[in-house]
Amino acid sequence: MDDFGSLVERPDAGIRRDSQERWRELLLPAGGLGKAAELADWLAAVQGQVPTRPITAPRAILFAADHGVAALDVSARTAGTTSDLVRAVLDGTAPASVLARQYGAHVEVVDMAVDCDPADLPEYVTAHRVRRGSGRIDIEDALTREEAEQAFRVGMAVADDQADSGTDLVLLGDLSVGGTTPAAVLIAALCGTDASVVTGRGSGIDDLAWMRKCAAIRDALRRARPVLGDQIALLAAVGGADFAAMTGFLLQAAVRKLPVVLDGVVSAACALVAQRIAFRAPDWWLAGHASGEPGQAKALDRISLEPLLDQGVHFGGATGSLLALPLVQAAAALSAELPHPGGKAEESGKPEEAGEPEADPEPEAEAEAGTDAT
Numbered sequence: 001m002d003d004f005g006s007l008v009e010r011p012d013a014g015i016r017r018d019s020q021e022r023w024r025e026l027l028l029p030a031g032g033l034g035k036a037a038e039l040a041d042w043l044a045a046v047q048g049q050v051p052t053r054p055i056t057a058p059r060a061i062l063f064a065a066d067h068g069v070a071a072l073d074v075s076a077r078t079a080g081t082t083s084d085l086v087r088a089v090l091d092g093t094a095p096a097s098v099l100a101r102q103y104g105a106h107v108e109v110v111d112m113a114v115d116c117d118p119a120d121l122p123e124y125v126t127a128h129r130v131r132r133g134s135g136r137i138d139i140e141d142a143l144t145r146e147e148a149e150q151a152f153r154v155g156m157a158v159a160d161d162q163a164d165s166g167t168d169l170v171l172l173g174d175l176s177v178g179g180t181t182p183a184a185v186l187i188a189a190l191c192g193t194d195a196s197v198v199t200g201r202g203s204g205i206d207d208l209a210w211m212r213k214c215a216a217i218r219d220a221l222r223r224a225r226p227v228l229g230d231q232i233a234l235l236a237a238v239g240g241a242d243f244a245a246m247t248g249f250l251l252q253a254a255v256r257k258l259p260v261v262l263d264g265v266v267s268a269a270c271a272l273v274a275q276r277i278a279f280r281a282p283d284w285w286l287a288g289h290a291s292g293e294p295g296q297a298k299a300l301d302r303i304s305l306e307p308l309l310d311q312g313v314h315f316g317g318a319t320g321s322l323l324a325l326p327l328v329q330a331a332a333a334l335s336a337e338l339p340h341p342g343g344k345a346e347e348s349g350k351p352e353e354a355g356e357p358e359a360d361p362e363p364e365a366e367a368e369a370g371t372d373a374t
Contacts, residue, residue: 001231001232001277004251004254004255004277004278004281005277005278005279007255007278008251008254008255008278008280008281008284009257009280010280010283011042011045011046011048011257011283011284012045012048013045015044015045015048015049015050016041016042016044016045018044018050019040019041019044019045019050019051019052019335020037020041022050022051022335023037023040023041026338033334035308036327036330036331036334037331037334039286039308039327039328039331040052040331040332040334040335042286043259043328043331043332043335044335046257046259046284047168048257050335051335051336051337051338052331052332052335052336053168053332053336054329054332054333054336055168055169055325055328055329055332056168057166057167057168057169058103058104058105058106058167058168058169058170058171058325058329059105059106059107059108059162059167059169059170059171060096060100060105060106060107060108060170060171060172060173060318060321060322061108061110061158061162061170061171061172061173061249061318062089062096062107062108062109062110062173062174062175062317062318063110063112063155063173063174063175063242063245063246063249064082064085064086064109064110064111064112064113064114064125064174064175064176064242065082065111065112065113065114065133065134065174065175065176065179065240065241065242066079066080066081066082066113066114066115066132066133066134066176066177066178067133067134067137067142067176067177067178067179067181067182067240068133068134068135068136068137068140068142068178069136069137069138069178069181069182069216069220070177070178070181071136072136072138072212072213072216073209073212074178074181074202074205074209074212074213074216075177075178075180075181075202075203075205075209076202076203076204076205076209077177077203078177079177079178080115080116080133080177081177082114082115082116082175082176082177083114083115083116083120083121085175085176085177085317086109086111086114086121086125086175087121089107089109089175089317090109090121090122090125094317095315095317095319096173096317096318096319096322099319099322099323099325100322103322103325103326103329105171105322105325107318109125109175110125110128110154110158110245111125111126111127111128111129112128112129112130112151112154112240112241112242112244112245113129113130113131113132113133113134113151113240113241113242114126114129114132114133115132115133116132128154128157128158128245129241130143130147130150130151130154130241131143131147131241134240134241137181137182137185137216137220137223137237137238137239138215138216138219138220138223139219141223141236141237141238142182142235142236142237142238142239142240142241143235143236143239143240143241143244144236145232145233145236147236147241147244148232148233148235148236148239148241148244149232149244151235151241151242151244151245151248152232152235152244152245152247152248153248154245154248155244155245155246155247155248155249155250155251155252156248156249156251156252158245158249159248159249159250159251159252159253159255159256159258160252160256162253162258163253163256163257163258167258168258168259169259169260169261169325169328170253170258170259170260170261171261171263171288171318171321171322171324171325172246172249172250172260172261172262172263172267172318172321173263173264173267173316173317173318173319173321173322174242174246174263174264174266174267174316174317174318175316175317176240176242176266176316177203179240179242179266179316180200180202180203180264180265180266180293180295181202181213181216181217181220182220182238182239182240182243182269183243183265183266183268183269183293183295184198184199184200184213184217184265184269184293184295185217185220185221185224185238186224186234186235186238186239186243186269186270186272186273187265187268187269187272187295187296187298187299188217188221188295189221189224189225189228189234189238190228190272190273190276190299190302191272191298191299191302193298194218195214195215195217195218195221196214197294197298198217198294198295198298199213199214199217199294199295200265200292200293200294200295200296201292201293201314202293220238221238223237223238224237224238231247231273231276231277232244234273235247235273239273242266243266243269243270243273246266246267246270247270247273247274247277250270250271250274250281250285251274251277251278251281253284254274254278254280254281254283254284254285257284258284259284259285259286260284260285260286261285261286261287261288261308261321261324261325261328262285262286262287262288262305262321263288263289263291263316263317263318263319263320263321264289264291264293264296264314264316264320265291265293265295265296265299266316267321268287268295268296268299268300269295269299271285271299271303271305272299272302272303275302275303282303282304282305285305286305286308286324286328287300287305287306287307287308288307288308288309288320288321288322288323288324289307289308289309289310289311289313289320289321289323289324290307290309290310291313291314291316291320292312292314293314308324308327308328309323309324309327311323
């Protein structure tokens with residue numbers, strides 16, 4: 001675990017400055033493309049080249065798990081029904097599936113602790129399952145330490161698989177019932193805040209459910225504080241297998257220089273844990289959107305990430321990170337395709353004849369939902 005601090009490097013600051021200088025040569029008025037140019041500068045730094053390469057192989061990775069704390073009716077969804085969310089993605093009817101088809105992304109679901117018979121889901125989805133469901137974090141640990149370590153290693157392995165297969169951008173998300181409660185606990189514990197500051201409405205709960213959720217977070221915080229110095233112990237005590245896997249994924253993705261777009265409060269909580277392990281890691285991530293969850297805002301502020309979008313989306317399941325995908329693709333395309341001053345095309349991965357526009361860079365293949373084995 002300690003090795004991540006030295007293994008994670010920062011994106012190339014020199015290349016980022018080269019990208020900024022290039023915009024000054026290309027455009028008048030200076031700064032005319034605003035946030036899109038800043039996003040392209042970030043992409044240039046993480047890709048290690050100017051101009052950037054187009055985003056041609058994005059992939060949405062969804063870690064799935066049920067959380068025992070949902071038994072306290074802290075979610076509008078029935079406890080133990082994450083399998084329904086998984087099936088919607090596999091069937092292509094979930095919002096993430098629709099957006100993935102629209103924007104040319106593939107979707108992969110990784111079952112870490114879904115509370116159903118493994119035979120109810122495809123084997124490639126359940127191949128890495130650590131356990132069935134998790135403990136009720138207000139009174140017991142979510143996982144054993146061994147299970148947390150196993151889940152963390154699964155996340156690392158998934159990141160390696162994506163980097164090795166040529167994925168050039170990951171849209172990270174979760175599928176869970178009750179997941180915003182452990183997310184709030186982790187954020188409150190790591191930011192030193194009270195339960196009420198980070199307790200949101202999650203799946204759309206009413207006032208009574210919000211009070212039950214706040215009480216559960218308060219009780220879990222008492223269990224989290226003694227293990228704040230040990231991130232694996234913290235994930236085992238008040239996180240879950242999906243949280244441990246996402247944390248491992250984020251860290252290994254940073255090691256492999258694979259850029260990641262975060263989704264909602266769950267991925268933000270994992271990012272906050274990962275930052276405690278490797279402080280440079282957030283330089284490889286983007287925050288896709290503002291979900292409206294107070295815990296997400298707190299976590300993103302702590303790791304200095306500003307959401308790309310604020311559209312009031314709080315569905316989860318990588319919906320927000322996928323909505324940010326076309327903005328990232330647009331920034332990459334602008335950097336890759338705008339001609340060099342003097343009318344000469346720059347190298348962007350494809351040759352171009354003088355005076356003729358490049359071909360449409362959008363990917364040809366439609367998204368495939370839930371058909372990739374980890």
